[in-house]
Amino acid sequence: MNVDEAMDKLKEKGYKYTRKRYDMLALFSDESRYLAAKDVLEALGDKYSGLSFDTIYRNLSLFSELEILEETELDGEKKFRFSCSTGHHHHHLICLDCGKTREIEKCPMELPLIEEHEFQITGHKFEVYGYCQQCSAQTQQ
Template sequence: MQLEKIIQKLKEKGCKITPQRRAVIQSLLNFSKFPTALEVFNDIKATNPDVGLDTIYRNLNLLVEIGIVNSINLPGKDVKVFELSIDGHHHHLVCLNCGQADCLDYCPIDEQGLQTAAGSEFQITGHSLEIYGYCHKCKSALK
């Protein structure tokens, strides 16, 4: 069900539904937490040995660009993780110690105030917010 919903969004945005793109989306659906591009690659490679890592990156970047996938930066690790954006716009809490990323169920950004701060010369089309700190487990270990 979710796969078809996502494919419909892609079609609405004028994107072709290639086997590789379908495989990337299905792989993201397979993960319970946010995978790295390499984890997506390894998942797909198990059933599609001819797929290349550059193809995975290209498809992930396109899906991020059109708003189907969110990219989350993990600090200090020079790594991004990815999630399907099927539940609407939201942000993330990222642990600086273990890298766990959790969804913040709402957007705390005042869009109108943000546009006012940016000024009339800059048109905002979107935003992303990652809040860094320590998860409960890591916070307890720091004491």
């Protein structure tokens, strides 16, 4: 998904086009990592002097609800990134230092063990946390 597609989705659902929303989505489009609300405030605070955490959180929640952004929790803080444009089922490796993500193609939920418990799964989320090669190399120096 790109910024224009995201804005079209907002419009289809009856939400207004605002420059602030566009700029927030552009920020996520330019990043390949999860961002927290404070990252959004740091990036856009100079341009929008009255920008508050309430406004940021309200929009992030809306974007997440509409599946424009996906969210995770790292160190007790909600973080967001653009939803993956791939239509296939996958999971992520997430760097705890820089927040960059990589796709994992194999799904651990495909294990026969789950079927043994007579449980109907309707959804799941699987994330692996660690350090990317670049961040790992920097901590070893």
